[in-house]
Amino acid sequence: MSLTTFINDQQDPAGTLVVVFLRGGADGLNMVVPHGDDGYYRARPGIGIRRENLLELDGFFGLNPHLSALHPWWQEGQLSIVHCAGSEDETRSHFEAQDFMEHGGLAAGGWLGRFLRVRPDAGHSPLTAVAIGPQLPECLRGAPSCAAIQSLDDFGLGDRVPDGFLPQLAALYKTAPGVLGPAGQSALAALERISALTKTNYSPAHQAAYRKDDFSSGLQQVARLIKGRVGLQAATLDLGGWDSHITQSVIMDPPMERLSQGLNAFATDLGPEELARTNIVVLTEFGRRVAENSALGTDHGRGSVLFLLGGALAGSKKVHASWPDLTHSPLVGPGDLPVNHNYRDILAPVLTRQSKGVDLSKVFPGHLLQPLGLAS
Amino acid sequence: MSTTRRRFLKAATAGGAVAGVAGFSALSHVLAPILSGPGDGLTAFSPPQADEIDETTHILNRLTFGPRPGDHAGMLKLGRKAWLDRQLDPESIDDGWAEARTRHFEALNVWPLGELLEYNARELLDQMTRAKILRAVHSRRQLQEVMVDFWTDHFNIDPSKGDSKWLKPADDKTVIRAHAFGKFRDLVKASALSPSMLWYLDGRVNRRATEKEKPNENYARELLELHTLGVDGGYTQQDVMEVARCLTGWTVRARENTRFAVGKVSFRADLHDDGPKTLLGVTIPAGLGEGDLDQVLDIVCQHPATAQYLAGKLCRRFIADTPPASAVTNVAQAFTDSSGDIRHTLRTLFDSPEFLTARGGKVKRPFHFVISTLRATAARTDAGPALQDYLLRMGHAPFQYPTPDGYPEDAQPWMATLLWRWKFALEFADHSLKGTQFDPQRLQQSAGGETGLAAHLLGRSPAAAETTALAASGQPVALLLASPAFQSF
Numbered sequence: 076m077s078l079t080t081f082i083n084d085q086q087d088p089a090g091t092l093v094v095v096f097l098r099g100g101a102d103g104l105n106m107v108v109p110h111g112d113d114g115y116y117r118a119r120p121g122i123g124i125r126r127e128n129l130l131e132l133d134g135f136f137g138l139n140p141h142l143s144a145l146h147p148w149w150q151e152g153q154l155s156i157v158h159c160a161g162s163e164d165e166t167r168s169h170f171e172a173q174d175f176m177e178h179g180g181l182a183a184g185g186w187l188g189r190f191l192r193v194r195p196d197a198g199h200s201p202l203t204a205v206a207i208g209p210q211l212p213e214c215l216r217g218a219p220s221c222a223a224i225q226s227l228d229d230f231g232l233g234d235r236v237p238d239g240f241l242p243q244l245a246a247l248y249k250t251a252p253g254v255l256g257p258a259g260q261s262a263l264a265a266l267e268r269i270s271a272l273t274k275t276n277y278s279p280a281h282q283a284a285y286r287k288d289d290f291s292s293g294l295q296q297v298a299r300l301i302k303g304r305v306g307l308q309a310a311t312l313d314l315g316g317w318d319s320h321i322t323q324s325v326i327m328d329p330p331m332e333r334l335s336q337g338l339n340a341f342a343t344d345l346g347p348e349e350l351a352r353t354n355i356v357v358l359t360e361f362g363r364r365v366a367e368n369s370a371l372g373t374d375h376g377r378g379s380v381l382f383l384l385g386g387a388l389a390g391s392k393k394v395h396a397s398w399p400d401l402t403h404s405p406l407v408g409p410g411d412l413p414v415n416h417n418y419r420d421i422l423a424p425v426l427t428r429q430s431k432g433v434d435l436s437k438v439f440p441g442h443l444l445q446p447l448g449l450a451s
Numbered sequence: 452m453s454t455t456r457r458r459f460l461k462a463a464t465a466g467g468a469v470a471g472v473a474g475f476s477a478l479s480h481v482l483a484p485i486l487s488g489p490g491d492g493l494t495a496f497s498p499p500q501a502d503e504i505d506e507t508t509h510i511l512n513r514l515t516f517g518p519r520p521g522d523h524a525g526m527l528k529l530g531r532k533a534w535l536d537r538q539l540d541p542e543s544i545d546d547g548w549a550e551a552r553t554r555h556f557e558a559l560n561v562w563p564l565g566e567l568l569e570y571n572a573r574e575l576l577d578q579m580t581r582a583k584i585l586r587a588v589h590s591r592r593q594l595q596e597v598m599v600d601f602w603t604d605h606f607n608i609d610p611s612k613g614d615s616k617w618l619k620p621a622d623d624k625t626v627i628r629a630h631a632f633g634k635f636r637d638l639v640k641a642s643a644l645s646p647s648m649l650w651y652l653d654g655r656v657n658r659r660a661t662e663k664e665k666p667n668e669n670y671a672r673e674l675l676e677l678h679t680l681g682v683d684g685g686y687t688q689q690d691v692m693e694v695a696r697c698l699t700g701w702t703v704r705a706r707e708n709t710r711f712a713v714g715k716v717s718f719r720a721d722l723h724d725d726g727p728k729t730l731l732g733v734t735i736p737a738g739l740g741e742g743d744l745d746q747v748l749d750i751v752c753q754h755p756a757t758a759q760y761l762a763g764k765l766c767r768r769f770i771a772d773t774p775p776a777s778a779v780t781n782v783a784q785a786f787t788d789s790s791g792d793i794r795h796t797l798r799t800l801f802d803s804p805e806f807l808t809a810r811g812g813k814v815k816r817p818f819h820f821v822i823s824t825l826r827a828t829a830a831r832t833d834a835g836p837a838l839q840d841y842l843l844r845m846g847h848a849p850f851q852y853p854t855p856d857g858y859p860e861d862a863q864p865w866m867a868t869l870l871w872r873w874k875f876a877l878e879f880a881d882h883s884l885k886g887t888q889f890d891p892q893r894l895q896q897s898a899g900g901e902t903g904l905a906a907h908l909l910g911r912s913p914a915a916a917e918t919t920a921l922a923a924s925g926q927p928v929a930l931l932l933a934s935p936a937f938q939s940f
Binding site for chain 1: 608609610611612613615651812814840843844845846851852853854862863864866867868869870871873874877878881883916917920921923924925926929930933934935936938939
């Protein structure tokens with residue numbers, strides 16, 4: 076790809092990967108409920124979600140009603156769910172487990188940073204990767220160009236630039252020798268696009284209704300960048316508040332609403348064509364203990380759920396899980412859902428879809444990949 | 452001890468009125484940062500006057516992180532040869548100022564290594580990063596800083612892996628800095644046994660306790676591919692495996708297993724494959740034990756491919772992204788003739804006509820761009836979050852490159868960073884970059900006016916079109932720093 080073409084009027088050469096990290100250890104069991112397993116109800120007499128309140132997924136699993144905004148996407152075959160997903164980290168420590176998952180094991184840099192660095196179609200845009208929030212997450216470490224932003228205005232040159240500045244800068248770059256000339260033109264084009272994005276009031280398409288919370292506004296910024304064709308290859312967002320040691324429902328219901336409403340608005344806003352080029356991944360550092368505790372909460376566990384939305388990947392309408400029978404199968408450690416699907420194996424087909432020919436052994440060193448088969 | 456010093460510094464800064472003790476030598480290093488006024492060394496100086504980059508500017512551009520006010524006149528006065536002699540012998544240059552600016556990063560000097568475990572990993576990375584920035588800005592041993600940067604990429608370690616986060620400061624000090632101008636073989640050996648490297652490239656788990664156990668080839672491969680022979684150096688997969696066998700048994704005490712002597716490197720004969728090996732056609736007899744390492748180093752460091760590969764890398768850094776073959780050949784010859792003496796090899800390179808004539812054709816990497824801005828403007832910086840954030844955005848934060856090949860040297864991969872460079876230039880010139888200040892009035896005055904300042908920043912007299920653009924820009928300093936000429940060196 077030549078320097079002058081990284082931003083063009085047609086479309087970005089590659090799609091966009093959106094990574095949502097649920098920080099705090101989200102309880103997959105109450106998000107995607109195995110209503111077909113009596114063991115679930117025996118382990119959670121107080122906090123188990125009754126079958127009649129669930130949205131049916133595949134006859135064995137049902138979706139928590141607070142995630143109902145995601146249900147239409149499931150029915151359309153746009154949403155994939157993998158249960159018993161996670162990493163091999165056994166510390167059950169938020170910090171250690173997040174660190175492990177973001178680095179991709181005992182490896183240098185973050186998995187997303189490495190992916191952006193080693194993909195054959197590495198980005199040339201100043202907007203290749205953004206983290207929505209105050210700082211870069213560990214998974215983006217080592218990315219060739221990435222910025223933590225609170226709003227799109229962070230990309231502009233600021234409002235104190237004298238009027239004469241940009242025209243004169245453009246004049247200097249027009250005659251610049253070597254690679255600097257075209258690179259300057261590209262950067263100026265990027266600036267123009269950003270300025271066009273920030274000057275106009277954004278109205279979401281297809282009657283998408285974003286809520287006012289940070290997560291939804293972050294997704295809205297990402298949607299603007301995707302539609303603005305600025306060369307965005309990856310975006311990360313954090314959604315916290317999952318550490319439900321007590322009164323599970325009080326803790327978890329609000330972030331579940333934020334998650335599902337946000338993703339619903341985002342996917343609706345993107346529309347079918349953009350959504351097909353956009354892969355949204357939702358992961359968490361670990362799930363929670365199968366049995367509820369005395370405070371009607373759950374403690375740190377192992378396996379949880381992982382959601383994949385968009386990217387023309389899904390379609391099976393069956394939850395991927397090598398499900399253990401919660402009554403008779405041995406649980407791991409103090410009574411936790413096992414990790415039957417390593418998160419790297421789930422990310423593998425997504426990354427390959429985003430960048431054909433990427434060498435995944437460099438993205439996930441030290442892990443023998445067994446990519447999960449996802450319909451595509 | 453260090454706590455006391457920190458407290459004292461704080462008190463001294465708060466007190467302010469400490470000028471009276473300036474001559475008190477025991478304190479002068481500590482007080483230097485406080486006593487010097489803003490913009491150190493900012494007195495009247497004569498900027499370059501030629502229409503094209505002259506030899507003096509060229510040498511300053513390539514062998515330093517960019518000229519400070521007065522550097523051009525200073526080299527003219529000293530003479531190119533004497534200047535180069537001093538830079539190649541950094542101990543001969545008094546560097547008290549840079550020492551004083553970095554001394555309070557006490558984590559970088561902690562010994563034994565295990566003590567470093569008390570530090571938060573982010574804090575350590577921050578201290579390493581600040582020290583690197585401040586040395587690049589303030590050290591008068593500029594060629595040393597440039598070569599440290601070069602070797603840091605050549606023997607790249609991303610310390611975010613395992614115990615590396617606590618061990619990299621020692622690598623920086625006892626491997627990279629200690630051998631930057633020494634014998635290449637000593638540098639490679641120090642790196643091979645560096646606890647941080649043993650973590651980063653898995654040397655610590657390269658073992659053969661049983662017949663069935665396969666050695667870990669990670670370090671062996673990079674030693675050949677990146678550190679010595681180069682990817683086209685003519686080695687085979689078999690050679691990689693033989694190197695891995697030779698290095699089985701070297702390990703480092705890990706934090707997860709012990710609180711005692713963490714980071715200590717040792718050779719475990721019981722985990723070593725002591726059979727005979729053949730590397731690049733040379734036989735290494737059985738039974739040498741830890742002596743295998745020296746055999747490997749002799750073979751790979753004396754190999755002609757290593758001279759060629761290193762000469763190519765040095766020429767790409769100092770001459771051009773695509774250097775003339777003649778230069779590479781001559782530099783390789785100097786490397787071979789001197790048995791891998793880095794100082795001698797560099798001198799040959801810097802004396803070559805190919806080097807002296809290749810002016811202005813390289814593009815600064817983001818770190819170089821930021822540091823050269825601070826140097827040219829005699830800025831003061833805390834090297835803190837605001838500055839580091841720009842390096843992160845441009846994908847060039849020190850010690851954060853994940854793969855062992857180090858940050859790329861050629862211009863192409865950095866072309867997406869222009870927007871951030873412009874934003875940095877504007878924010879800096881506008882005095883809105885937190886933690887970094889400069890005095891534009893005094894700078895312009897010292898340079899003898901607007902044209903003088905432009906010549907100082909461009910390294911030559913401004914062209915007519917540039918003068919017009921500067922006048923019309925409304926923010927000439929930012930435009931100079933954002934200009935294509937300032938991105939080049």
